[in-house]
Amino acid sequence: MKNFTYTITDPEGxxxxxxxxxxxxxxxxxxxxxxxxxxxxxxxxKMFGLMGLGIKGGDTxxxxxxxxxxxxAAAALETFLKENI
Numbered sequence: 001m002k003n004f005t006y007t008i009t010d011p012e013g014x015x016x017x018x019x020x021x022x023x024x025x026x027x028x029x030x031x032x033x034x035x036x037x038x039x040x041x042x043x044x045x046k047m048f049g050l051m052g053l054g055i056k057g058g059d060t061x062x063x064x065x066x067x068x069x070x071x072x073a074a075a076a077l078e079t080f081l082k083e084n085i
Contacts, residue, residue: 001066002074006081013056016047018085023047025080031067033077044077 008014014022026033026044033044037059042049044063055061063081065074 001064002070003062003064004074004078005060005062006078007060008055008057008085010085011057013059014050014053014085016051019047019050021084022050022080025077026073028076029069029073031065031070031073033073034064036062036064
């Protein structure tokens, strides 16, 4: 299992467009990917789950990746978050 934390730098937080892009990125990997904020967790492949977390600019999230290709997925998602959100 790989975990990393990331602080959202986009002042608008994770609204529909970046959440959709994150879902698309997460679906590239066969492993389980969860986003955790304030004790609540959502599957990174589920748009409504991500939106339900209410992630705002400045919030810190934890990304948990487990299973096949977890190393690649964690690295790719960390890069994606830094470049887009």
